[in-house]
Amino acid sequence: MIRGMIRPALACAGLAVVLGVAPEPADAREARPFQRQPLVVAIHVHSTFSTGSLTVEQLAVEAERLGLDAVALTDNLVLQYEYGIFPLRGVVRAVFSLPSVLGAGAQAFLTEVADVQRRHSRILLIPGVEVTPHYYWTGSVFDQTLTMHNSQRNLLVLGLSSPDDYDALPGYGNTATYRFGWESALNLVPGLLFIPAAWLWRLRTYRSAHVGPLFYRATRRYRMAAACLGGIAAGLLVNAWPFAQPLYSPYDSRLGYQPDQAVIDAAAARGGVVLWSMPEARDHSVHTFGPVGPVTVETRPYPEALILTSRYTGFGGVYEDNRTITRAGEIWDQVLGAYLAGQRPTVPVMAGEIAFHGPGQDEKTLDRVVTVAWSRERTPAGVLEAIRAGRVYAVQRAKPDYRLRLDNFRVECEDGTIDAGSGETFPWAGCPLLVRLRVSATDEGSHPVTVTLIRSGRVLARATGQTPLEHVVMEPAGFAGAVSPVGGPTGSGREALFYRLEVKGEGGGELLSNPIFVKPVMRDS
Structure with a gap:
């Protein structure tokens, strides 16, 4: 049986007396999250370099107006789709393309971002791209059953600073990564x-x-x-032209996640932050593809990408579409558990995605979905470091006048000597654990919320109240973990675990935290 105690903010002082814990001032607790500044970031934003309707300059102005701290640009690396007739697919073919970063030139893109950054120092501009690693065709043009798959199975790559870095990403259509093979001879x-x-x-x-x-x-x-x-x-x-061929053929449906992993590896090798973009979003439409005729375009949800790929930084966990992988016990928790078990080398960080292409698109505003990063410094590098470390939470705003805010979320020993926050690991020597959390609203008003604390994939506690809402959850001394205790290298008999937070607000507002890890250590003798 999962054990835990939860008390509302009005009873915190009394709870502290009962547990023998001296209540610390609220201001001290709220200021403690890493002693770093919270920066509000819009991730997944397109400009006129690709499919957006606003220039980089206009995006900076809009971000300033909305009070954002940073914008992570993710213009499409390449937007080119082609279909050829066998056996001369590279010769007898139709090609459809749209504006993109490589189409305009990566140097031009980076220069524009740097120029706008100098003129708008209040906003941090983070250069990035959206990459389609691979798509493939099924069906036939002759019986009008032609279907293009996975053109929206995308990765967001943030923080690459050199044109050579973008040229090295093996996304489909990036001819700098093409190779010559026997297929090239057919093109000649x-x-x-x-x-x-x-x-x-x-x-x-x-x-x-x-x-x-x-x-x-x-x-x-x-x-x-x-x-x-x-x-x-x-x-x-x-x-x-070009006579060279892409690394992965668009006529091969058996490649799985091999092309995606190639993009992840290339970006990670160059220091980029790599996020799986909206892994449960659906895309199904029919278009006329020039002389090819009607084409069905379909991308099915791909939540399994979190399991079948590695070395990526994280994924979009809050966005305006159907989502299940962040529910308790679902894929995200399973991957986090695999990390704790030593089966995965990295932690998949959860972030928010706005997928902004311009005002008026689905009534979106640039600040409807944001990622709040606890950053060491107010720089693009500081934001990227916070994302890598998991010191972020994501918020979807449902009401125009406020959004939810996470003021405090920490795990600590009962005596307050050791603590840890999102993205950190708590070295647990067996002391009674306290989980502190506080949720408020940016307008400082009172709004209904439901707070759910998840421990290692299972709901530990849930409470409903009004903002500002503060809770303390206590795990008793000797608590062994979320499942059956197993003896690890420490011989402690306790199991590593993690805590994360889910908050639901009125009208569909939502807040998700990243996990705090707790790993047992040997008690000093």
Whole structure:
């Protein structure tokens, strides 16, 4: 049976007396989260460099107006889709493209971000891109069953500072990462047409005739036909450019997450923050794809990506679409448990995504979904470091005049000697554990909320009240963990665990924290 005690804020002082804990001043508790500044960040924002309707400058102005601290730009690295007819797929093909970072030039993108940053020092601008690692085709153009899969299975890559870093990302359409292979030879097949074209250019035929005493000889040349044939060859070669091939074919449906892992590895090797973008969002539509005709575009939810890939920084856990993986005991908790068990090297950090393309799009505003980062410094590097460390929480605002705010969320010993917050690991030597939390609203008003404390994938405590809402949860001394205790290397008999917080507000408002880890250590003798 899961044991825990939970008391509302009005009873905190009395609870402290009962437990023998001296109540610390509220101001001290609220100021303690890492002694770092909370920065409000909008993640997943598009500008006119790709599919957004606002320039980088206009986004900075809008962020200033809304009181944001930072904007993480995620313009599309490349937006290019193509379909070719077998066996000359690279030659007889239709290509559809939209503006993108590589289309404009990565250097131009970075320069614009830096220039706007100098003019708007109040807002931190973090350069980044949205990458489509791979898509593939099924069906046939001839019976109008053609379907493009996974064009919206995307990764967000933040913080790359060099054009070379962007050129190295093997997203589909990034020709800098293409290679030459036997398929490239097929793209050169139209060049063979230059041989008959040259022959026709040189070809002459003669006709001779006698008219009375006169002899006529007519010469016929075929240069018009040669020019036409050469033009066709040149046109097909231009259409086949570049002759190199992507690392992963868009006609191969068996690749799984191999292309995605390649992008993750390339970005991580260059110091980028990599987030799985909206892993449970659905995309299904039908479009006319030029001469190809009607094409079904479909991306199914991909929550399994959190399990089947590694080395990524985190994922979008709060966004305006269907979400289940952050529920107690679901995929996120399973992956966190695998990390504690030593089966995964990194912690998947949860962040919020706004997927902002411009005002008026689905009535979105730039601040409707934000990520609050407890940053050591007010710089883009400080924000990225906080995301990597998991010192962030995500908020979805439902009301225009306020959003929920996490003032305090910490695990500490009953005597207050050791504590830890989101993204940190608490070294547990067996003392009684206290979990402190405080939730308020940015307008300092009173609003209904339901607070759920999750311990290692199971609901430990739940309470409903009005903001500001403060709770203390106590785990008794000798508590062994969320499941059956197992003896680890410490021989402590206690099991590592984690705590995380979920808050539901009125009208669909929501707040999710990242976990605090508790790992047992040997008690000093």
